[in-house]
Amino acid sequence: MTIEAPSATQSTVDAMVVQHQVEQFLYHEAALLDSHSYEEWVALFTDDAHYFMPLRRTMTRRQLHLEFTKPGEMAYFDENKTWLETRAAKFATGTSWAEDPPSRTRHLVTNVRIVKDDGHELAVHSNFLLYRTRLKNDVDQWVGRREDRLRRVGTGLAIVKRFIYLDQTVLQSGNLSTFF
Amino acid sequence: MTDVPSVVDRLDDLVRLDTGELDRRIFSDQEIFDLEMKNIFGRAWLFLCHDTQIPKRGDFFEAPMGSDNVLVVRQRDGSIRAFLNTCSHRGNAVCRAEEGNVRNFMCTYHGWTFGLDGELVGVPGKSIFYKDKLDLSKHPLRKVAQLDTYRGFVFATFDETAPPLEEYLGATGRLGLDLIAERGDMVAVPGVQKFTVQTNWKFTVDNVFDYYHPQITHMSAFSVGLIPAPPDDFVEGGAKSDTGANLEVPFLPTDLHNFVVVGEYGHAISGPDQESLEVSAGPEPFAWRHKPEVEERLGRHGGRVAGHPHIFPTTWVTTNAQLSLRVPRSPDVTEIWWFSFRDRNASQEEQAASLDSQIHFFGPAGMLEQEDGENWAQSTLQTKGLQSREVPQLLKMGLGTSEVVKEDGLAFMDAPINEHAQLWTYHAWREWLRNPSWEELRERTIPRDRY
Numbered sequence: 296m297t298i299e300a301p302s303a304t305q306s307t308v309d310a311m312v313v314q315h316q317v318e319q320f321l322y323h324e325a326a327l328l329d330s331h332s333y334e335e336w337v338a339l340f341t342d343d344a345h346y347f348m349p350l351r352r353t354m355t356r357r358q359l360h361l362e363f364t365k366p367g368e369m370a371y372f373d374e375n376k377t378w379l380e381t382r383a384a385k386f387a388t389g390t391s392w393a394e395d396p397p398s399r400t401r402h403l404v405t406n407v408r409i410v411k412d413d414g415h416e417l418a419v420h421s422n423f424l425l426y427r428t429r430l431k432n433d434v435d436q437w438v439g440r441r442e443d444r445l446r447r448v449g450t451g452l453a454i455v456k457r458f459i460y461l462d463q464t465v466l467q468s469g470n471l472s473t474f475f
Numbered sequence: 476m477t478d479v480p481s482v483v484d485r486l487d488d489l490v491r492l493d494t495g496e497l498d499r500r501i502f503s504d505q506e507i508f509d510l511e512m513k514n515i516f517g518r519a520w521l522f523l524c525h526d527t528q529i530p531k532r533g534d535f536f537e538a539p540m541g542s543d544n545v546l547v548v549r550q551r552d553g554s555i556r557a558f559l560n561t562c563s564h565r566g567n568a569v570c571r572a573e574e575g576n577v578r579n580f581m582c583t584y585h586g587w588t589f590g591l592d593g594e595l596v597g598v599p600g601k602s603i604f605y606k607d608k609l610d611l612s613k614h615p616l617r618k619v620a621q622l623d624t625y626r627g628f629v630f631a632t633f634d635e636t637a638p639p640l641e642e643y644l645g646a647t648g649r650l651g652l653d654l655i656a657e658r659g660d661m662v663a664v665p666g667v668q669k670f671t672v673q674t675n676w677k678f679t680v681d682n683v684f685d686y687y688h689p690q691i692t693h694m695s696a697f698s699v700g701l702i703p704a705p706p707d708d709f710v711e712g713g714a715k716s717d718t719g720a721n722l723e724v725p726f727l728p729t730d731l732h733n734f735v736v737v738g739e740y741g742h743a744i745s746g747p748d749q750e751s752l753e754v755s756a757g758p759e760p761f762a763w764r765h766k767p768e769v770e771e772r773l774g775r776h777g778g779r780v781a782g783h784p785h786i787f788p789t790t791w792v793t794t795n796a797q798l799s800l801r802v803p804r805s806p807d808v809t810e811i812w813w814f815s816f817r818d819r820n821a822s823q824e825e826q827a828a829s830l831d832s833q834i835h836f837f838g839p840a841g842m843l844e845q846e847d848g849e850n851w852a853q854s855t856l857q858t859k860g861l862q863s864r865e866v867p868q869l870l871k872m873g874l875g876t877s878e879v880v881k882e883d884g885l886a887f888m889d890a891p892i893n894e895h896a897q898l899w900t901y902h903a904w905r906e907w908l909r910n911p912s913w914e915e916l917r918e919r920t921i922p923r924d925r926y
């Protein structure tokens with residue numbers, strides 16, 4: 296088997312630029328979350344945004360198509376932009392004790408793939424590790440994947456849809472007082 | 476060796492009804508936990524799941540029963556059975572999924588196969604290796620002692636001498652479940668939230684009755700309007716922030732009008748009186764109650780409940796058509812499971828609105844409950860300090876000031892926020908731990924005339 300050396304045609308260069316823009320956008324977003332700039336983070340969502348984290352259940356291989364709940368069923372997060380704003384506002388009240396003292400979080404985003412681009416919107420898949428430490432020795436880790444739909448707005452990008460699929464069924468943490 | 480008496484020999488000192496004080500050891504002691512598993516979870520009727528979670532033949536749901544896990548399975552004839560999820564051969568779990576549908580349960584260790592009814596129907600090498608000497612009928616999956624449903628809620632017990640479910644629930648427990656069932660043609664919303672808190676299960680249970688904590692613990696939820704804001708003239712100080720500033724503690728008018736029910740075997744209800752809640756929240760959330768047949772079913776007192784019913788030992792009914800199970804896994808680890816319900820005859824919009832509020836209040840991302848876990852975890856942690864655990868746990872609020880009225884099978888008190896229901900739960904808990912006969916247990920948990 297031989298592997299053809301890629302030739303830097305114009306279209307591959309364009310694809311790399313888009314890939315770079317998308318990755319930079321996701322890193323920027325992660326940095327906002329890790330610096331607790333929640334209101335700025337929510338501003339990255341479009342007004343019609345849908346942010347959803349289903350429940351996951353251990354199912355047999357035969358029934359694996361039922362592993363995740365769907366919109367309209369129970370979920371951990373099923374948010375429109377107003378709900379995201381309410382959550383951000385709640386963190387800012389100064390009395391949201393689950394985050395006072397604040398947790399330390401690190402959002403690591405990897406395996407970024409643009410699976411569709413119609414010129415207006417992009418379907419972007421990524422994996423993440425969210426590492427959270429709290430108080431003296433509380434540690435939570437969430438690994439999973441995200442399916443985003445990003446929209447080109449002005450010179451940048453905005454999040455239209457984010458579906459978050461965690462790699463846990465019975466959650467090992469006492470809460471999800473964070474964003475993914 | 477020390478000659479310190481075992482905690483079990485000191486049950487009377489662990490829960491003091493006269494002073495409203497508890498011994499903090501009960502929240503982290505392994506010996507107590509083991510006794511709870513045996514004398515409480517080994518005997519009580521425990522909630523397993525809802526009828527509509529397993530509608531079709533072969534549908535199953537794995538549910539905790541104390542230190543065991545059982546498979547709740549829909550039978551060919553439409554009935555429900557539950558048996559331990561452990562192979563009668565050498566113990567392997569015969570089912571690894573949390574829920575789903577099967578034709579039978581084949582153990583993946585050596586292939587013993589069990590029917591939906593738990594009977595052993597297949598053994599590889601039955602004639603070649605066992606020489607047909609194994610009596611299959613003697614090795615089914617071990618069944619629960621009794622299983623029954625009340626209005627679609629499936630319960631089971633490991634104790635064959637336990638009283639029938641309806642009798643166990645009593646008027647108090649039945650009322651709790653009626654407060655979901657009476658809302659309409661209720662079905663389970665697909666998906667049970669499950670998460671893990673580093674706490675003793677009893678903290679998660681007594682908090683159900685605790686209407687003293689929301690104004691502080693959930694202050695941020697008040698601030699963003701998740702809970703309707705109280706009128707200004709009910710803002711009262713008392714708490715001071717770490718900078719010394721007075722926190723405006725948002726007391727609600729309902730806080731002066733709580734309705735507490737205490738029942739046999741340790742069931743209880745505590746929280747606002749509905750009429751007073753309607754003053755601040757409006758009549759809308761309670762519209763479903765004002766149909767004549769619902770009013771009749773709930774009764775003149777049942778219809779006043781706008782707080783939290785709890786079925787001993789671990790089943791909490793919310794005001795939002797949800798049911799929460801607190802699952803003890805070890806003295807300091809508790810899983811919280813959320814079951815949610817909706818009226819299948821309600822409009823799409825109503826069903827969506829109901830789900831929306833269920834998702835946003837409770838559960839690990841719920842804007843109320845995400846604040847609760849750390850309080851319980853930290854409270855549990857401190858009970859391990861040799862000095863810290865010597866500080867008594869206080870449940871003194873309202874102690875000795877409330878008259879009990881007994882009518883329509885209910886024993887209830889009208890009072891401002893209080894800690895009666897919590898203390899009642901611990902009183903019952905102690906009586907359960909003594910492992911009395913069912914008759915004695917019932918007698919010892921008949922409410923007195925004053926608390």
Ligand code: FES
Pocket residue numbers: 562563564565566567582583584585586587
């Ligand atoms: S342990 Fe189940 S077949 Fe052997």
Ligand SMILES: [Fe+2]
Pocket residue numbers: 682688689692693843844847
């Ligand atoms: Fe709470």
